[in-house]
Amino acid sequence: MGVEYLTPEYEVIRNENRCIACGVCVRQCANEVHAFLEGTEKIISDDAKCVDCQRCVSLCPTHALKIVKNDCRLRENANWDNDTIREVYKQANSGGVLLSSMGNPKPLPVYWDKILINASQVTNPPIDPLREPMETRVFLGKRPQKVERGADGKLRCELLPMIELSMPIMFSAMSYGSISYNAHASLARAAQALGICYNTGEGGLHEDFYAYGDNTIVQVASGRFGVHENYLEAARAIEIKMGQGAKPGIGGHLPGSKIVGDVSRTRMIPEGSDAITPAPHHDIYPIEDLRQLVFSLKDATDYRKPVIVKVAAVHNIAAIASGIARSGADVIAIDGFRGGTGAAPTRIRDNVGIPIELALAAVDQRLRDEGIRNDVSLVVGGSVRSASDVVKAIALGADACYIATAALLALGCHLCRTCQSGKCNWGIATQRPDLVKRLNPDVGSERLVHLMDAWRHEIKELMGGMGINSVEALRGNRLMLRGVGLTEKELQILGIAHAGE
């Protein structure tokens, strides 16, 4: 190979006074950064291979390691910054499309951080969640327009199938294949323990996880991987994936190297074959086709499962969502442009789609203007990072939030954004058995339960402060929000007033 013109992005700093040459770093790094200098007890590092996943740093028993950004920089240029130039070099080297993982890291506005939450003072008492009941339960799905009574005058208490959640959060779609068996096991167990749902993603449902069916949302994506009758039957709800926030308008590609063993069987495709997810569903070109798929899935499951339609937040999202609401869907899931991914073309991840906050506000308002808000529930993700993001999302109008990146962080992800390599040192985004076993599902599920317990407490505190004792009374309650540093236009789209108003 010729000169690549690329300097290492990170520098591995080893404090030789602390290093005891135990070799943990050598064994832990799947990227093979660390190695014993041949014939010696001395460990050397190849900075060029480092992805800054912090595995070696976390496990080094003497804290001898740190990873820092390489300060060897090209000449300063405000237009041609370092990353842009590196990307040109990479493409000149390979001739390929640049790949990235996880969510858009660019410094674009995060509207959650420009929205502030209200609290009660004097005219209305705050409620102490330690003393008073504070309810976080939600039901997702379609609600009938009119109350019906039987001939005896009693209410006919019949509801359509809905998803009951103990709190307004679900684990978002991540396929078996893009993440490991142990990661899925952790999510499934935690979802069951918490009374919420996780989502299979498009890779099918491993037979071991059918036991968690009541807490499982199964996905039907354009590749139809792993979709069969029992798969649909096993689920609490079925999600049609039309798009993903990290890569709106394109499909997916799980390389054949990851289609091994159980992954191949679960996806129902041959070992070693690339799993190519088409950009569109080839049976859905216009909206009326979506209606047919929604009802095909309902027919196949005797109308016992709510159907979710998941779309990426794109420019015309309000009209799209309004169309979906009229297509028989019970829930619309919208994925913002910061949503994560196991692999996406960098240009698409960083430049396509719109922020979820604006998409949510626009969709919720449009569905109300059209009088069809009760026909669907709204679930938003990409990215929801904390309990306060959840509270803001619900006050803007969401019924529940999807979280995935936060869940992976709980499992140990350090957001190095190189999932596409399949060499995840944390045992999450990999199928290598030696790496997968690093993630213990007992520990993983416990950490997920901890995270959600903590968020539930925080949601209750925030609601109590507002004098609200049920999440239902928070939903769409935009008066509880104020913007800071936002333009008139942004405030108008968000449907909130500015702080001080």
Next chain:
Amino acid sequence: MTPKEGQVRIPSGCAIAAVISREGNRMTGERIIEAMKPMHDRSNGLGGGFAAYGIYPEYRDFYALHFFFDSRDTRKTCEAYLKERFEIYKAERIPTRKLPQITDEPMIWRYFVAPLQSVLRDLQLDEKEFVVRTVMHINTSMKGAYIFSSGKNMGTFKAVGFPEDVGVYYRLDEYEGYAWTAHGRYPTNTPGWWGGAHPFTLLDYSVVHNGEISSYDANRRYIEMFGYKCTLQTDTEVITYILDYLIRRQELTLSEAASVIAAPFWSTIEGKTDLEDKRKHIYLRTLFPSLLITGPFSIVLGFDGGLMALNDRLKLRSMVVGEKDDKVFVASEEAAIRVMEPDAGNLYAPAGGEPVIIRVKEGAY
């Protein structure tokens, strides 16, 4: 310039009182005015009002529209609009007494009207829905005109001032009704005009309310999907529309409507041993989650032939009920009941979320 109520949301504290005769015996407004006096400090002189049922028996078949107008021109325009849609049986100024305590009065008129059948047929609307739409249209689109009462054989009387003065101003001693509700307001801001005072009414539903609901915008944005327009940004307005929606449009019973707005906690529902009752509560909470009202409230809903008193489910506002003979009394404080009836008995404070429904016996109103 200070914004007028409707352009800004004004939280308020309040006093409420109500009296009803189960036998349909009519009483003048004097007793309910007296009830507001011991609760004087619960108001701050920026709003008071009354709703009275059974006061227009001679016009019982007509909708009694009570109007505030800002000028003669507005009234003329509004009358022209009404004439295209209604038969106007009678139009007159609402009689008032001049009082130094009550100033800045608008022109206050009432019209006894019946919708033109030809118009109803054209629009394919029932009479009540047509009246509701007329009220919404005038209150949102006709600047300077405001309908503050629109039921049959009932009327609302309200103003900026202390309630005991407002009652004298409107000469309520000259009316006789089988049920009265009253309200004294403690708004945090100057309302700027009279529309924001309570009771708030739509058709024969009237609401007096003490509290500040934390679910306001969730409730408002939901109810506005069904043609209601919250022009005043007050809790009472949205509660009135919610009750109209649940009772008139969804045809829920009063206690079912109470189970929606002051729903029992899930833990309470789960503990219910009456399975039919349990199913009903799960159904109502699941169907109408956005009509749950949180935060403190005590309300008295007046309607044709009865009253319903209800507290929020945590009981964050005081409300007591008492009775004597055919009469039932409700008030924020026992003192108000004692003024109305020193010998009232069975005094109790209803639990949070427990509706107290009092109906006049059939045929007596």
